[in-house]
Amino acid sequence: MKIGAKDAAVILLIIILVASWGYFLTLGRPAVPTKATETDTLIIARDISDAVSLDPARAYEFSSCLIVNQLYDKLVDLRPPEYKEIEPEIATEWDILADNVTWEFKIREDLTFPDGTPINATTVKLSLDRCLELAQTAAWVIEQFGMGGNITVVDTYTLRIKLAEVVAPRLFLSCLTFTSAAIVNPTLVQEHEVAGDLASDWMTTHSAGSGPYILERWEKDVEFVLVANEEYWGAEPKLKRIVVRHVPELTAQMLQIEAGDVDIAWNLLADQIEEITGVEGIKVIRVPSFFKDYLGMNVNATIDEEKPLGDNKVRDAIRYALDYDAILDIMKGGAIPLQTFVDSGIPGYNPALPYFRDVDKARDLMAEAGYPDGFAVELLVQPTLYWPDLAVIVQDNLADIDIDVTITTITAAEMYEIYRAQGHELILAEWGADYSDPDNLAKAFADYTIRQLAWRNTWYNDYASNLTKEACSELDTVKRLEMYAELTDYVLYNGPYAIFIQGVYQYGVRTWVEGFYPDPTFFLMDFSEVYKEAVYK
């Protein structure tokens, strides 16, 4: 058989391809690096495209808040490794006065910003007033207490904040740990103010804080570079420099951590974490986040002229139909079980896991509710990450009780527009705690008057709403926790949700990095204790 030039060319190319493929298959993993380069510099690979502003009064994105928390101090803080107990920072002590709405803070004495500007009660007042005056999105965390105009300086180191109403101590204090409550340098604000913007434009790309780090540089979608604040009043930061490089491709992050070119790969997915687990020189650090995933059920949705989701028996049936193990499986270590609305790690956490897959029970509930033949329903879901897989599991599970689910995959912009307009039937979504207190979660999941999740799912339950309000203002911690135990149980068994997992943050970290304790939120991370060993372990 005569082989033409064309055939010869194709054969030659195939041989080259197969040979090179075979060669690379035999390569295996390259030799791991054994020594940390530049032990005083931490390199982080992370997608930082969401960062908008480093002004604490504006910062509300994950990347922005991560950096802001290194640059600024707050009155109080939640610290690593546990991030559980409120600890003094700029304030040394605090108390509620007799009227139960006025808080008095004692400010740490003889502190200054790097330029020598003193930190005192006036500085704190100016910082909080500034945040409230700018009234950006992030301000709501402290704005909700109605303290605008009610912050007074008693003396150089004593500040009083009067709230509009009685709130639980933990609630108010945990809100003060949010980055919008950061203390800013008034000298720099005055110096860089333009057209009444309170220096917000300048502070977008500059630091004006007293924190352990100072911003050296921020290039949008390129990097953040932080350098240690040598005038820091607290313990000297162990790292001299922190570089957060923008690496939007997660496989590239994985390759970089394996190659030893970065110290922390921040955004790895479950599959990639699986890939690097057990690799010499890399450790995986996990922390349960304050984010949970749930199935939302619109109580008022009309389906075939009826409102099946309005009957709690139907909602219970759905909760019993779900395969929680299968859902955990697809998360591959990136989640822990959770069925109540307060996450593990937040006071008021309820570990109850009463629901499990019981198709027979679910069918009985459906029959009792008057839907023995089920009904058709639409499920909204985003097309990203693991959401489509979750939707398929839900669809499959509900088919067993004759609920015919049509999955509609739409963008987040469209999904949230429909959700906020109460236009959905079923929806797969997530919700994160904005601060380490059960109130913000109760307000979202139980209090329809706040117009968040309970309202979006048309669950107008006065009992849950009133209990939320009572717990918000309960000063007795023990009693308050009892209220949340009651409320979480009530929402668990009656609410328009099937909560199934609490997300777990997973980080790829070189073993030469020590002291890295990631926070469960997005604004509490503290790098001042992180350091690098010279030789990896």
Next chain:
Amino acid sequence: MDLRTYTARRLALMVFVFFGILVISFVLIYIVPGDPVGAIYPQAPPYMIEKITREWGFDRPLHEQFLSYLWKLLHGDFGKSLLTNRPVMQDLITFFPTTIELATFATILAVAMGIPLGMISALKKDKIPDHIARIFAISGVSMPVYWLGLLMLTVFYYQLRLMPGPGQLDPYIKYPPTVTGFLLIDSLIAGRIDAFLNYIHHLIMPSFILGLFGAAGIARMTRSSMLEVLRKEYVRTARAKGLRERIVIIRHVLRNALIPTVTVIGVTYGMLLEGAVLTETVFGLPGLGQYATRAAIHLDFLAVMGSTLLIAIIYSFANLIVDVVYAYLDPRIRYG
């Protein structure tokens, strides 16, 4: 019509083209369902969403928003990006230089690969080298960019350590101060040869991938025009005069065959200047492609409008320049 008049006429017509693009883009963006404010801040209280919507004017009637946008545009104001909270013009100035650097290198590589491939194919027509060259060119265009990018990173960066990882510079190399926004130029201004060379090293893989795309078209045009020119009588005459084959090919064949190839090069460069979101994402390059795509996904209206307008301008000018150069190179070409 002489070339000057033709150029002036094209420039004048461009204004109408841009206006048409603005109208179509505006309408398309607004009819896409979704609330960008609610999506960017899914947990913000409703009153905050309403406040932001009012502040950005998204609650105004469509025609009012468009006229307001047009008025500001005429004064050089492209509006503000919802995602970055910065003027769109500032964003474009930030991200476009990286795209220019990447596009320029990619085009150089495309030409460096495409023309020799086309020459080989033409000169060794229907022989093994011709087939190999054509398969190589078509493979470059056929392989998915994302996959090829990750493959190259895995092999050349991770396994063989011959190439650097993602980003513009190695993690431990400090950026020079930003002066022009072009990292290559800023490195030279700061006297940072290490950063200059490192960035070029970082550009090799992404430029190669984008260059492969361009190389296919360039190779094909070079091949077909060389084959046409090789059949001309003046080539036969040159050979009959006893000129060396190398002189015949370079001075007589290639010089004339490259005229149509120039148009392909110009169009390729124009397309690359629009940004290459997949390449930029895989290699972590902060370019226009990533910016425009992210804006589109998040319904960042004004950023989408600004990016679309910039791309329209680039493409229109690239085509105009190509047409003008073509007419200049080939006196037989007349417009009008």
